[in-house]
Amino acid sequence: MRTADLVGDRWTLLILRDAFTGTRRFSQFQRSLGIAKNVLSDRLSGLVAAGVLYTEPAADGTSYRAYALTDKGLEFFDLIVALRQWGERHAIEPGTPYRPLIDTRTGEPLARVTYVRPDGAPLHRAETCLGDPQPMVAGEQPKSTR
Numbered sequence: 001m002r003t004a005d006l007v008g009d010r011w012t013l014l015i016l017r018d019a020f021t022g023t024r025r026f027s028q029f030q031r032s033l034g035i036a037k038n039v040l041s042d043r044l045s046g047l048v049a050a051g052v053l054y055t056e057p058a059a060d061g062t063s064y065r066a067y068a069l070t071d072k073g074l075e076f077f078d079l080i081v082a083l084r085q086w087g088e089r090h091a092i093e094p095g096t097p098y099r100p101l102i103d104t105r106t107g108e109p110l111a112r113v114t115y116v117r118p119d120g121a122p123l124h125r126a127e128t129c130l131g132d133p134q135p136m137v138a139g140e141q142p143k144s145t146r
Contacts, residue, residue, distance in 0.1 A: 007076070020080055026067075052076070053069060053070065081113055085113060
């Protein structure tokens, strides 16, 4: 499955966003997103099947199930932050109230996502290119082909 097949849908990204902010129950996702129950059920099932979310018994002891991010799902954090930061710069009108993502240690909004080389030097978009095709190895970073 390609990444865009999994998260290239508005609802899936919003579900992931909410999962990162602590939403756990079907009813909470439904209330937060205003999404039809059948669409929500389909997207949650797909995320569970892809290993991005898992279900567990609800903490309150009821028969309800709670959804949580797997380790694989937690790796979407950078994507969610980057999309959020793009939206803060380009999709929110000045003066519109919003809730910034805060670093709990410093109390400050997160710095903009940037990329650096192994030596810490900044890496810019124009300094990247696609490498030669190579087989993916599960769980590993692609190797350099240069």
